Amino acid sequence: MQDTTEQLVELIKTTSTDLSPDVEQALTEARTQEQGGSAAEGALLTILNNVDMSRRTGRPICQDTGTPIFHVWYPEGGSQRKLREQIVAAVKIATERSFLRPNAVEALSGKNSGDNIGKDFPTIHFDEWENDYLKIGLMLKGGGSENCGAQYSVPSPELPATRDIKGVRKAVLDAAFKAQGLGCAPGIIGVGIGGDRVTSMVKAKEQHFRHLGDHNPDPELDAMEKRLHREINELGIGPMGFGGKTTVLGVKMAQLHRVPASFFVSIGYMCWADRRKIMTVKDGDVSIQSP
Template structure:
């Protein structure tokens, strides 16, 4: 297969330095919705100026360039080993060029590798095979440590919150996660929620929901209504941008339902900060398309 290292490097550059249009548009709408002269509007103004400067200068949107999470859909017959090597090489070069900060620290020794390499899980790469006639697609999400730290997983029923094993209970624990995060997750945030699965698949699915665009309609009408309800109610908490108060605590909510064992009912919440960095590249023959 063709060497795509330079193309993946460009994917990393775009993801780190250029906020997606749907995210920027939502932030601008939120700025207009806040009270003139308020701390909330001031915080959003600073964020938007930073977004413009990062794009203009091709510099990282945030000093925490996050954990690189790659989602690869590869046609049958392609080598995942070769794709993995290309991704790793691109990440090393992106670190050298300062599109990424050296973030990979050995949890036992505390030593930083200096180039964002590590064990088999850094950078994190998820592979899924598709039909041979389908294009190779690589999606990248850069997830900062601050928002990752305020993610949460709940087991229902939760008697302390009066949350049962139903969507009403899910709503209660998701809103609790937002309340517990306050401004520490670099609000305004985006909520990725998975209902069901086991502990690991539930967390994985909650992050996968964040690959979609802001404002996308959920194909499940019940979940679609619930997404809108949670976003609206979260924004009534008054946490606001960076925890300064205001109307904008959550930009969007995305929910996915999974099958589960009867004995388990997990609800996983992946919180994404306002620096909602995600991009996609599609390879069609010799052509590479970036979204």
């Protein structure tokens, strides 16, 4: 198996410093929607300048480089142990080179490990797949936006939300309202419907790997994604919560099977600095792409 440590360092650097075109385009469009001279427009101009400067200087877009979340798809015969070793080594190097902030802090003592390595840190998901090449997705998930995530168990009398698409809509609107500007709006909302408490949230966060302009293959969810995108923007929370037309850049949803007794709606909130890239290693050739 090829040693991809150096390529993984490059994947981390690119993810931390080079915002993907779909997100940058959505931010550029959002800017044109805001009133000239408003705080909302000012915020988006600053954001766009920052994106440009980070790309040119190779510096992190945001100082909160978050939890590095890796999704690894490897071919038959691959070794999870070796891949984990390479990812850990790459994370340490990327931290030394200031592409990542040392972010792994022991829960109770608050002690920082200094190199971004800790218990179950970084997060790594493994899947063996049928293809003959290796694919590694990386998402840098900041803490401020992570704190805006939520999980609803419906029926929920306080919303009130029912066990259907209407209930899902209420839960998502509630989460978007509660987030206000705290998760660095305009953000992207990933929704996992069904599953158990764990798989539901994993599915919600996986949605952030999707291209912002894609269409959901499920027509009911596709319609709801577009409706919620529009309705959340009508809340008027705006960039940074300053008030304005763009509160989210998109809503992405997926459903899972669930047991009859449970119905979870999980919300993964991603900040505007939606940092995610995908690396493929095929016949020794390595390439890094945006979703």
